[in-house]
Amino acid sequence: xxxxxxxxxxxxxxxxxxxxxxxxxxxxxxxxxxxxxxxxxxxxxxxxxxxxxxxxxxxxxxxxxxxxxxxxxxxxxxxxxxxxxxxxxxxxxxxxxxxxxxxxxxxxxxxxxxxxxxxxxxxxxxxxxxxxxxxxxxxxxxxxxxxxxxxxxxxxxxxxxxxxxxxxxxxxxxxxxxxxxxxxxxxxxxxxxxxxxxxxxxxxxxxxxxxxxxxxxxxxxxxxxxxxxxxxxxxxxxxxxxxxxxxxxxxxxxxxxxxxxxxxxxxxxxxxxxxxxxxxxxxxxxxxxxxxxxxxxxxxxxxxxxxxxxxxxxxxxxxxxxxxxxxxxxxxxxxxxxxxxxxxxxxxxxxxxxxxxxxxxxxxxxxxx
Numbered sequence: 001x002x003x004x005x006x007x008x009x010x011x012x013x014x015x016x017x018x019x020x021x022x023x024x025x026x027x028x029x030x031x032x033x034x035x036x037x038x039x040x041x042x043x044x045x046x047x048x049x050x051x052x053x054x055x056x057x058x059x060x061x062x063x064x065x066x067x068x069x070x071x072x073x074x075x076x077x078x079x080x081x082x083x084x085x086x087x088x089x090x091x092x093x094x095x096x097x098x099x100x101x102x103x104x105x106x107x108x109x110x111x112x113x114x115x116x117x118x119x120x121x122x123x124x125x126x127x128x129x130x131x132x133x134x135x136x137x138x139x140x141x142x143x144x145x146x147x148x149x150x151x152x153x154x155x156x157x158x159x160x161x162x163x164x165x166x167x168x169x170x171x172x173x174x175x176x177x178x179x180x181x182x183x184x185x186x187x188x189x190x191x192x193x194x195x196x197x198x199x200x201x202x203x204x205x206x207x208x209x210x211x212x213x214x215x216x217x218x219x220x221x222x223x224x225x226x227x228x229x230x231x232x233x234x235x236x237x238x239x240x241x242x243x244x245x246x247x248x249x250x251x252x253x254x255x256x257x258x259x260x261x262x263x264x265x266x267x268x269x270x271x272x273x274x275x276x277x278x279x280x281x282x283x284x285x286x287x288x289x290x291x292x293x294x295x296x297x298x299x300x301x302x303x304x305x306x307x308x309x310x311x312x313x314x315x316x317x318x319x320x321x322x323x324x325x326x327x328x329x330x331x332x333x334x335x336x337x338x339x340x341x342x343x344x345x346x347x348x349x350x351x352x353x354x355x356x357x358x359x360x361x362x363x364x365x366x367x368x369x
Contacts, residue, residue, distance in 0.1 A: 008054045027349075037196045043339045043350070111137045114152045121158040126173035127166050127243040129180050129280050132159045133251025136199060145335075146267040151199070159247070163235045166243055171230035172279070172311075174239075177246030178219050178227075179285030179312045182303065183262035184253040185216035186291055187342070191258020196345035200255045208256035215249035218242065220306055227310050261294060261336075262287035264343035265359070268336035272328060274321050278313070285312040286319075286362075293362035294346065304369050314366040330356055 005011040012022050020032035027050060029038035042049040047064045055061040113120035114137070122132040131138075137150040166174075189212075192204045218241050225238035265287030269275045275283055285307050292300040307314050316324055333355035337343055343350065 005057060008050060008057060011053060011057065031197070037191075037340075037342065037345055039339055039344060040350075043337060043341075043344060045339070110135075110152055110156065111139075111150060113156075114150065117153075119157045121160065122156045123160045123162070124247065125165055126169035126177075127161070127246040128169075128173035128177045130177070130184070130247060130250035130254060132156065132161075132247055134199075134255055136255070140270075145270045161243060161247065163240060163243065167230065167233050167235050167239065169230075171227055174230045174242060174246065175227055175310050175312060176279035176281035177250075178223050178242065178281065178310055179283075179288070179307070180281035181215055181246045181250035182219055182307075183259075183284050183288050183291075184250045184257065185212040186288060186297070186299075187260040187262050187345075188212040188253060188257025190260035190291065190295070190347070191342075191345040194345055194347050196258055196260075198256055198258045204257045208253060211249055212253035212257040215245050215253050218245040218249065220302075223306065223310050258345060259342040260345040261291035261343045264336040264341040265290045265332075265355075267338075267341065268332035268334075268355075268359075269319075271331050271335050272319075272321065272324075275319050278319060282313050286314065286316075289314050289366050290359055290362040291346075293365065294348065294358050300365075301369075304366050308369060314369065315363045317363075317367060326356075329359060332356075333359060 003014055005014055012028060015030065015032075016022055018032075020030050021038075023029040023031070023038055027040050027042050029040045031038045041053075046052065052061060053063075056063040110120055110122075124132050133155060135152040135155040137152060139147045139150055141147045188204060188209055191198065192209060195203060198204055198208070222238035222241045222245075225236065226242035229236040229239040262284055266280065266283040269283045269286065289300070289304060289307070291297075292303060304314050313319055316322075330352060333352045336355050337350050337352060343355075348354075
């Protein structure tokens with residue numbers, strides 16, 4: 001806007017010249033820098049809708065630039081690596097403690113390796129998420145909310161899983177991993193429908209979508225049997241299949257297939273204090289219910305019944321939330337559609353009110369099961 005374009009179309013041309021890819025539509029979408037998905041202009045803030053920008057160009061409004069996130073200098077990167085290691089050794093820091101509980105310190109290890117540029121080997125002690133195989137770390141605030149995604153230079157060099165160790169973990173970890181893994185197929189299909197870029201780069205391949213479907217089918221076939229094995233701390237073929245689905249199939253599937261609404265709803269739930277002691281996959285499970293409600297997906301009943309059969313949350317009451325206020329729910333919805341969130345891979349127009357309504361509808365429907 002500092003270049004005073006003569007029209008909205010001239011502004012889009014300036015963005016193209018600056019290296020952005022512009023996808024035309026009623027509301028144009030932009031892709032630039034290290035972005036993995038297109039971002040609709042109206043999700044950048046109230047000052048960036050086409051209507052407001054046109055009014056600014058005509059001189060009817062004053063433009064208020066969006067504040068940029070400060071970048072991390074190389075010295076700060078080194079200091080961050082030291083901070084990560086200190087937190088690991090001392091156990092201090094409430095944000096890190098929540099992070100470690102949810103991700104078994106896998107995320108922190110990958111982040112340290114990223115900042116120090118060294119190889120990383122992951123030896124998970126639980127099959128609770130698909131994080132071990134990915135080149136992504138999630139950065140949380142001290143309050144336990146999602147701050148941002150840290151995209152690493154490469155996937156871990158080796159992921160080594162000992163089934164006897166995994167079987168000794170609480171069964172709740174394995175079940176949580178099923179919630180995370182179930183999102184893989186439905187988010188990949190949603191992302192592929194809109195032609196969104198995936199985290200691994202480019203677009204979803206048929207191989208990625210096939211892996212995502214195999215992940216879902218394995219969960220439905222062996223999930224209950226695997227949970228029973230985990231509760232008795234024994235290995236079985238079904239248990240091994242779910243460990244593979246939770247970790248490998250989901251890990252490859254989400255990076256190469258795409259991410260959509262389910263994980264954004266998870267990020268919104270992180271704003272609720274009542275959800276802070278629930279695991280990542282447990283919150284993602286409710287996100288899956290919400291995404292299927294958004295799509296009016298015929299699999300909704302099937303997935304709700306499966307989640308209940310293994311003990312995953314399907315409604316807000318399952319998180320101990322009986323009387324959520326409209327203000328609290330609107331905060332969840334607003335966080336879920338923040339700029340850069342993966343929910344923007346969905347095909348429908350999005351607004352805080354729309355997500356508010358979807359969550360309420362999904363909660364009410366799933367509560368009947």
